[in-house]
Amino acid sequence: MNEGGAAIKPVTVYDIAREANVSVATVSRVINNTAPVKKSTRERIMELIAKHQFQPNALARSLYKKETGMIGVILPDITNPFFPEVLAGLDQEARSKGYTFFLCDTVSTNGDSAEQYVRESQYLSILMEKQVDGIVMIGGRINLAKPSKELIGEVVEASKRVPLLLINGNLPGEGMTRVYADELEGAELATQHLIELGHERIAFVGGYKHMSNTVQRIKGFVRTMERSGLQARKEWIMDGGFSVESGKAFMNRMLALPERPTAIFCANDLVAIGVMKAAHKAGIRVPEELSLIGFDDIPYASNSIPELTTVSLRCYDVGRHAAELLHQMITKSKVSKNTKIRPELIVRESTARPPARTETASESTIEIMLKNND
Amino acid sequence: MNEGGAAIKPVTVYDIAREANVSVATVSRVINNTAPVKKSTRERIMELIAKHQFQPNALARSLYKKETGMIGVILPDITNPFFPEVLAGLDQEARSKGYTFFLCDTVSTNGDSAEQYVRESQYLSILMEKQVDGIVMIGGRINLAKPSKELIGEVVEASKRVPLLLINGNLPGEGMTRVYADELEGAELATQHLIELGHERIAFVGGYKHMSNTVQRIKGFVRTMERSGLQARKEWIMDGGFSVESGKAFMNRMLALPERPTAIFCANDLVAIGVMKAAHKAGIRVPEELSLIGFDDIPYASNSIPELTTVSLRCYDVGRHAAELLHQMITKSKVSKNTKIRPELIVRESTARPPARTETASESTIEIMLKNND
């Protein structure tokens, strides 16, 4: 019964022109307001347009004008709350300039990151074929600490053909235009906060050491610790994921250790939530017995109990700046290659002074922890 | 220094053809594998394509072929975790069929829903002008219990021109194709669960009564209560939002009531989280003193402490089915107009048997509640 598709045959400028007894040029002129047209004919044409609900074919227009008003966004996983936030910023700013977005999610069905990179490559091609005015990449290969030559090459090549902007990542030495949150400063902020609270035994968990953001965060952590004469212990620096699940795993690994930290700096909020859950399960109270600080300030960070202290990467602002910059690139104005956004410490409820340290108390705590750790 | 834009002048089939000493037709043939070409010339052409990194202009191709491989998705707010989930499903299925997505976020900067509808209209036009192969709408006007004639008309009109699919909403009487989660059954599932746990005093909070999803959920709630001989009290049915903030407000209103329920059915998970936070602040333990059930099963539902019992609307599946269906509409096959997805009860930790009811205990609880409620 239902034919699904559209039935109406499309109206073109020619149809309008014919019916109005003018040439297509005149129709085009009134559509685009690109030259004066006699009032009476203009009105006649307007009426026809309304009558037929004429909508100019943007494909044809773009083909001629060589601009599409489309921007492609390549990201790793729209399901990760981090990305919608930057998308929202991007959108808000770009929308006002008349752009629409291609959403290119490179999430791999099997969790294989190689697959993710081939998808990035595919989307890069597709976007260029579709003649987008610009591309923004976020996450994925541009976050690799040591991206391969091929992975780099593709992006560099693309950036020669279309304005391309990197968010929160980099291809070192390639001079790409990028806007990014200062990971290093963020990590320092977080670590400093814990130190000021009186913590000395601090762990860092989460992320992947092969990713530059993790490297940066760890670097900021270690540096700040040392600056305060504190030691960043090897066995208290764990990587292996950005997810809630990995957070739980980290905490459970922590519980098995002979000694435990009084505070944990988590590579992102998702990990922090996982840690919090595992801690809760083990009967460890946050923040009384264990302080937790996250990273990113995703919307959910303020929804947990206790609410998560974290470092805001100001994704929304990053997104807005990115859109602004990309627009400049598209309109061929000079742009500054590096736009750094300063992160912000958001103190909520998951951090507090460390518990008073009596040897017996500490030991009994460990005992309890071990018992609860299934 | 940086010119931002692309510098390379684009290569066309003509360039390739000239250099290969063939006609553009032949080039086109090897690109699309649309007719046999002598092996030697094919190889020559392939080499040239690789050498120049030639990428066919999809605009031109689409202009001729009248298909773009683009699908537009109009949604209210990408920042709401509900939507990325259905997007992911949509994407996974559509990607395999070669579609790419336009993301059209209609979020209004000032929270004005009239503005949101304007944006929906704009996007509807833009998408049609850009010649998308199909459009899916989710949220916004299609969730209105009583949408205006104009609001309806635009969508119906659009659906005559391009395959258009509604997710989790409807324009009653217009015979639109849609895929949706069964709100009614979901609400029944939730209510039934609470009743089976032994609850008799159950509240429903959240949503907007002018939205059909809320109407459905309340209907399912009331119906199930009555079916069990229980009363759905007027003062325990509150609407006014789908956000965490509104959830807090609901709980605080609840605390001010002379009598309180032992369980609350929240219109969605975000509201449930808000309720949980306010309850926690008031010193009410979930689920020991108050059972909470959410709706949607957003990713965060399993991250709260306690983890949220909820009803999964199976967004991901909804998204997948939607993509499947839209593809059928695009390829002109007959499609069933209504695809209903059955929701699923997800029992986690926020629901339990109601507290033993002794008059004194109940009263002292209320006293505490009032004290803590700032």
Next chain:
DNA sequence: GTGAAAGCGCTAACAC
């Protein structure tokens, strides 16, 4: 197996 040419729907010189 290959080429010539028309045409997708629009815009913008360039004439008048």
Next chain:
DNA sequence: GTGTTAGCGCTTTCAC
């Protein structure tokens, strides 16, 4: 003010 026409880059008959 308005019309004619040449593209934009591609695909596809229809000849050969």
